[in-house]
Amino acid sequence: TLPACPGPPRRLMAYAAQHNGSTSALYLFGGRSERKDQPVALLSDGYSFDILRRKWNSIVDIPERGSKKVTLMGAPALSYGASSIFIFGGDNGELFVERNRLDDAIQETGSLPERDSLTKALEASFAGHPGFDRTIYQYNTITNTFHEVGVLPEAPPVTTNALLWDDKIVLTSGEIKPGIRTPHISVASLNKQTGSFGILNYSLLVIYLVLLVLLGIYFSFRQKTTDDYFKGGGRVPWWAAGPSVFGTALSAITFMAIPAKTYATDWSYFLYNMSVLLVTPFIISLYIPFFRRLNVTTAYEYLEKRFNVIVRLFGSASFILFQLGRIAIVLYLPAIALNLVSGIDIYLCIITMGLLSLLYTMI
Numbered sequence: 001t002l003p004a005c006p007g008p009p010r011r012l013m014a015y016a017a018q019h020n021g022s023t024s025a026l027y028l029f030g031g032r033s034e035r036k037d038q039p040v041a042l043l044s045d046g047y048s049f050d051i052l053r054r055k056w057n058s059i060v061d062i063p064e065r066g067s068k069k070v071t072l073m074g075a076p077a078l079s080y081g082a083s084s085i086f087i088f089g090g091d092n093g094e095l096f097v098e099r100n101r102l103d104d105a106i107q108e109t110g111s112l113p114e115r116d117s118l119t120k121a122l123e124a125s126f127a128g129h130p131g132f133d134r135t136i137y138q139y140n141t142i143t144n145t146f147h148e149v150g151v152l153p154e155a156p157p158v159t160t161n162a163l164l165w166d167d168k169i170v171l172t173s174g175e176i177k178p179g180i181r182t183p184h185i186s187v188a189s190l191n192k193q194t195g196s197f198g199i200l201n202y203s204l205l206v207i208y209l210v211l212l213v214l215l216g217i218y219f220s221f222r223q224k225t226t227d228d229y230f231k232g233g234g235r236v237p238w239w240a241a242g243p244s245v246f247g248t249a250l251s252a253i254t255f256m257a258i259p260a261k262t263y264a265t266d267w268s269y270f271l272y273n274m275s276v277l278l279v280t281p282f283i284i285s286l287y288i289p290f291f292r293r294l295n296v297t298t299a300y301e302y303l304e305k306r307f308n309v310i311v312r313l314f315g316s317a318s319f320i321l322f323q324l325g326r327i328a329i330v331l332y333l334p335a336i337a338l339n340l341v342s343g344i345d346i347y348l349c350i351i352t353m354g355l356l357s358l359l360y361t362m363i
Contacts, residue, residue, distance in 0.1 A: 006056050007045055008033040012159065014072045014087050018079040020141045021264025023052035027085060027141070029062065030072035032093060040100050042093040044069035048141070063137055063146040065092065070133070074158030076171060080190075086149075087137040088171060089156035099125050099178065129177045131155025142264050157182060197342035205338075209356050216360025230297045249276065252333035253326070 005028065013031030017024060026049040033041040046059030062069045075090025102122040109115050136150040157174020164170070171186040223229050236244075254273065262270045296302045300319075304312035335349035 002049075002054060003056060005049070006047055006058065007043065008041060009035065010043055012074040012091075013043070014075040014077040014090060016077040016079045016085045018085050018141050019083060020048065020050070021083065023050060025050050025141065027059070027077075027139070029059070029077070029087065029139075030070065030075075030090070032071065032073055032096075040097060042071045042073070042097065044071050059144060063148070065133075065135075072137075074132075074175070076157070076160050076162035076174070078162035078164065078169060080164070080169075083141045085139040085141065086162070086169070087139065088162055089133040089135060089152060089158065091132050091158055095125060095129060096178070126178055131177055132158050152186075154186075156186070201342070209352070212356060213360045213363070216363040220363045227297070251326075251330045252337075253329060256333045256337065257329070 010028075010031040010033050014029040015027060017026050019025070027046070028048075029046040031043050033043055035041075044062050046062050048057045048059060049055070050057065062072075064070065070090070071093045072087055072090040073093050073096070076088050078086045078088075080086055099122060102118055102125065106115055106118045106122065109118065132155050134152040134155055135148055136152060138147045138149040139145070140147075155176055157171060157176050160172050160174030162169060162171050167190075169188045169190065171188075173182055173185060176182045222233075225233075227233055232241075258269050258273055291299075291302065294302060294305070296305070300312050300316045303315050331350045331353055332346075334353070335346045338344050338349045339346045
């Protein structure tokens with residue numbers, strides 16, 4: 001038995017499952033509550049159920065229409081992409097409440113003329129129903145915000161489902177007015193807005209990549225030994241070596257993944273990166289002088305001197321395996337960014353960056 005949903009019991013809510021940045025969750029929006037001997041209550045609240053932690057969280061940013069929050073009653077909802085839920089229309093419930101009031105009044109009155117008058121008013125409310133809300137909402141599970149992203153060309157069905165089929169959104173039949181169902185199926189395509197990367201951006205990207213290769217060629221003429229390759233022959237000044245070491249630790253993970261993960265969850269990943277600043281004084285005062293006195297090129301060379309070649313090989317192999325996984329992410333993240341802003345194929349981005357990096361490194 002799982003924890004009960006907060007708030008009153010409800011039906012005809014919009015619902016969908018989607019990822020919240022750290023785990024999958026079930027999302028509920030609006031609906032109505034019907035309890036015995038109580039008037040029907042329209043609901044404009046929302047909740048998400050964290051499947052991993054088995055915990056309910058409140059959604060506070062239900063959209064408003066005028067001065068009232070919408071109920072999204074009976075609206076079909078569809079999870080899309082990494083963090084979006086589309087909600088199509090729904091019943092705002094105001095006419096439903098009025099019909100419910102008329103129906104109760106008919107049941108309670110004993111006067112035949114009054115009953116006939118109320119019945120005619122009830123029939124008129126059905127006949128003159130304008131259809132349900134045509135607004136399309138997009139809810140972002142990461143930022144916990146709603147946005148109006150479009151309007152349906154005709155009144156949408158309620159009490160039905162929305163689904164993806166060949167990257168098209170399908171709304172299946174449903175109820176288009178109270179008591180009136182439709183056999184029609186609506187199909188929609190998403191218009192994905194993409195900006196132009198532009199000649200200037202393309203030029204800067206090409207110049208940057210070409211400069212990397214030219215730098216490799218330029219410094220290759222000054223390298224005669226492995227000591228030149230690994231330590232610059234001892235000719236690199238401190239002000240150049242320091243930023244170089246710091247820059248080596250930075251990557252697309254630092255600039256893209258860590259901020260996103262911090263935003264979606266908590267500050268633990270950010271604090272982990274900031275810990276570099278805390279340990280730097282100890283590295284400068286203790287570790288670097290120690291390695292310089294031994295005149296070793298890498299920490300793995302020290303492992304062999306301190307222990308044996310097996311320990312060195314184990315340490316080297318562990319680091320190489322770690323870097324293979326890290327480099328995969330480091331190449332993939334900027335490839336995603338380039339693909340989004342320029343339309344360049346992700347595989348082409350990865351191959352280009354990988355080959356050019358290999359080229360200037362090997363040179």
